[in-house]
Amino acid sequence: MANDDSIETVIGRFGRYQIWIFFLITVGRLPAEYQLTNVVFLTPNAEYVCNDIGANYTANYCPCDNPEYDISIMRSASSDWNLICDRRQLASFAQSMLQVGVLIGSLFYGYIADRYGRKLANILALVTEVIFVALSAFATEFWMFVICRFLVGTGFGGATLCCYVIIIELSGKSFRPYLTGLLEIPFIAAYITLPVIAYFLKDWRDLQLASSVPFAFTIFYYWIIPESPRWLITMGKKEEAVQLLKYIAKKNNMLVDDIERVVDKAYEESQDERKQQYGSYLDLFRTPKIRTYSMITAFVWFCCSHSFYGINQYIGRLDGNIYINLVLSAATLIPAMIYVVFASLYLKRRLAIIASFALTALTLFLFLVVPKSMDTLILVLTIISQTGAFTAFAQVYLFSCEIFPTVIRNSAMGLSSTFARLGSFIAPFVVNIGIEWVTITIFSVTVLFACFLCFFLPETKDIVLLNSIGQTEKDEAPHMVDDERSV
Structure with a gap:
């Protein structure tokens, strides 16, 4: 059985x-x-410091009606709206609303992408992000800020999910391992440059404007970004798929003679295998294999997000210069990105993900035995555990894309991303338990359980992306796929 990607060949x-x-x-x-x-x-x-009578300028004294904030690091929303003492939970609420927005956005844009196309979903998500990040900078009331954070979250959920899928579907099978690392470049670039921008601006409103307004040009992507040819074929839009593939082939100096045959065969197979022309979230639970894969991947994503964002927030609380700590933690993700590419090329998907989870769990457990006075070692362990969680998360994205067929791929990613948001939503509460060994144990056990669940997912290294639910259900070995049946 051949396993060539016919889209890649043209x-x-x-x-x-x-x-x-x-x-x-x-x-x-x-x-x-x-x-x-x-x-x-x-x-x-x-x-x-509190300027109330009787407080005697005590640092972080509660309750306090007349605080004088230290804005040497950053003038923040916390200082603008006095999110201290009994109002401190409002800061967590604002961040939680971002995650709620990501959850809603993942579901909404996942459906839009599968029903109306990858292109539309991408443009809407990117433009929404720019608009509401910029508007948040002009919020005059806290409730306005919270609403903007929610809407920013919806755009983030859509952008992260749909941008990933469209790049995967435009690429050939043999290049997907490289994309596992390359698609993390935006996150790492933002992670490294954010503290630099913040260092010079010193004001959260200016930071929001600087990270949104310069990107208003994304509205013009509507006339530049193509639709996914794999989605067009799955939807039965053969003529559009042929024209797009010919255009891309010419740009890449490839021959166009065989494109009509490739599209015809792919279309015929997709029509034989499914009765409907678009997928839905219900399709994730109609059939045995897809149902099992959906539930397991959803929880694995939950564990990835839960551990990664929990560790990320922990770094912000460590002693030392916050700018330096963030740049150091971001810089370590560069070799992590290289490892992700190497693992995708030479290791089995499940083995690589399990190894990343195991590294995260091990370093978290070491927190329980390292003396709190060893600040440098604590920072190193935190960065290593973050690296493990990051590499697991990056690989799970590709793994999930390969497990599910084109007709429900974005819906599956949307469901998984929803559970990831639940994980990130819960993470701050785990961090704030106040008993460190309990917090560390919860994160570690969760990660180890994700390791165990990965054994029940199919190995997908070197597969050709399947199009229909029927193909997934009847293939016991998803890597053994005939090139005339898949694109």
Whole structure:
């Protein structure tokens, strides 16, 4: 049985045209990625001295009606709206609303992408992100800020999910391992540059404007970004698929003679295998294999997000210079990105993900035995555990894309992303339990359980992306796929 990707044979695995689209998507995703890590500057634990009578200028004294804030690091939303003492939970509420927005956005944009196309979903998500990040900078009331954070979250959920899928579907099978690492470039770039931008601006409103307004050009992506040819074929839009594939092939200096035959065979197979022309979330639970895969991947995503964002917030609380700590933690993700590519090329998907989870769990357990006075070692262990969680998360994205067929791929990613948001929503509460060994144990046990669940997912290394639910259900070995049945 051959396992060639017929789309790759006609347009190339990742030619000049795909590089151009990848560049546009990478730049367009930056506003969303900035919102993922800027919580340490927007709503931090505000430092202040209390000027109330009897407080004697005590630092962080509660209750306090006349605080004088330390804004040497950043003028934040916490200081603007006095999110201290009994109002401190409002800062957590604002961040939680971002995650609620991501959850809603993942579901909404996942449906839009599967029903109306990858292109529309991408443009809507990217433009929504720019608009509401910019509007949040002009919020005059806290409730306005919270609403903007929710709407920013919806755009983030859509941008992260749909941008990933469209790049995967425009690429050939043999190049997907490289994309596992390359698609993390926007996050790492935002993570590294955010503290630098914040250092010079010193004001959260200016930070929001600087991370949104310069990216208003994404509205023009509507005339630049293509639809996914795999989605067009699955939807039965053969003529559009042929024209797009010919255009891409010419841009990549590939022959166009065989494109009609490839599209016809792919279309015929997709029509034989399914009765409907678009998928839905219900399809994730109609059939045995898809149902099992959906439930397991959803929980694995929950564990990834729960551990990664919990550790990320912990870094913001460590002793030392916050700018340096963030840059160091971001810089370590560069070799992590290289490892992700190496693992995707040479290791089995499940083995690589399990190894990343195991590294995270091990370093978390070491927190229980390392003396609290060893600040440098604590920082190193935190960064290593974050690296493990990051590499697991990056690989799970590709793993999930390969498990599910085209007709429900975005819906499956949307469901998984929803559970990821639940994990990130719960993470701050686990961090704030106040008993460190309990917090560490919860994170570690959750990660180890994700390791165990991965054994029940199919190995997908070197597969051709399947189109229909029927193909997934009847293939016991998803890597053994005939090239005439899949694209």
